[in-house]
Amino acid sequence: MEKKENKGGDFRYSVGESKVPWHAVGEFFNGNDALELVKFLLPDSGKTEYDAALRDTAAALERLASVSGRATKLTLGEKVAEAEEAAKAYFGSKYACFLTNWTAGMEIGYKLSGLKAGDEVIMPAVTFIATMAYPLSIGAKIVFADIDPETINLDPADIARKITPKTRMIVPVHLGGYPVDMDPIMRLAEQHGLFVMEDAAHGMGGAYKGRKLGAIGHFGGFSLHEVKNINSLGEGGILLTSEDFAGEQLNGARFLGLDFSRKIKDWLYDISPLKDRFGALQIPGNHSATEVQALGMLLQMRRLDAIIDRRRKAAEYMNRILGEEEGILTERPDTPETYGTHHLYLLRIDPEKVGGDIQLLSKKLAEKGLTNITHFGPMYRFRIMRELGYCEEAIAETCPNTERMFYHSYTHLPLYPLTREQLEYQAQAVVEAVREMKAGK
């Protein structure tokens, strides 16, 4: 292996053969710090061998630290660039930007799409609040599309009904990792001159008609928060685009208008605002992610396909067992055209056949020791919407499937990293609970 010379500096501040170098990193991390990081990521399991293994590790790290160089670039360096190259290659998009989290990615996507106060954004009635946070913060109006009862993803036919002259964007969410039917949405967007941003927070690695989720809309991206399919040490996000006007501004968009991929000519004046697709100015924030986060993503991305594969097998197993029981509606399996990530298992029931609705089933599952969380409920029912003047009941009337499905029919179950025994127990417990309901117990 060729040894890289450690220059002990920062490319940004590189001043060549300087006698007094400018270090971007205030304090270095030493061997003991590294040991604490190892202990944090690989904590005490209670096994008796742990202490001995930790002593060996400490000795090895001390030896390593005595001959090692020092990490001198901790943010927006080579690892972030590598993570972005890996994302571009894997997802097939022209540009990628690695960020603190996906909420920040969406903020940038909204800004570059030119969203402003008074504009309307159509998104599913069922998603996580992060999807609507930025539009709400600038006084844009959220228009909720009803869901498709099969997948609980937004229904393209309802989007078509809700487009008005004020609509600027459509934000489909691949909920639970199940691919949204993107073709009709992209067609609507083209007809009406709208931008599409895919919230693929659950969809990293899934595909629709041969294209990776997140790389189909004008913008799209993923969360690398610790509860998603893979994570970058707790927090992280990636924004994708193939739009040149946007892609060329991503470096500045993430860091206050400063683009460090170019040589900074003038520190006082070389800071530009963003120009959205209408040419209007938008003010960038700071969403820079660290080198260690990027390394975390690179490491876990190597396992992404294998992780999805294991999730798919778990979902297929759930479908096999639950499919035998009348009244349980199994998940739509993958097809050659739609390849989900199986981030969550969507459990649905037919309340009439089961003789009770999801509220009772959820309670029974909890009593049997299963976690089942209907994380994703109608957003127009959130208190903040009332406080912002949205009329809950009027919106509910435009989202009949959302109301029916959320209150009577669905919940989510985990799929990964369950052991075989846990998965079998989970499937069996659902069947038992449904049988109890049928028997009126």
Ligand SMILES: *Cc1c(COP(=O)(O)O)cnc(C)c1O
């Ligand atoms: C997690 C999540 C987000 C936000 O991602 P962060 O990286 O936590 O900011 C957005 N949308 C959905 C559907 C999510 O589940």
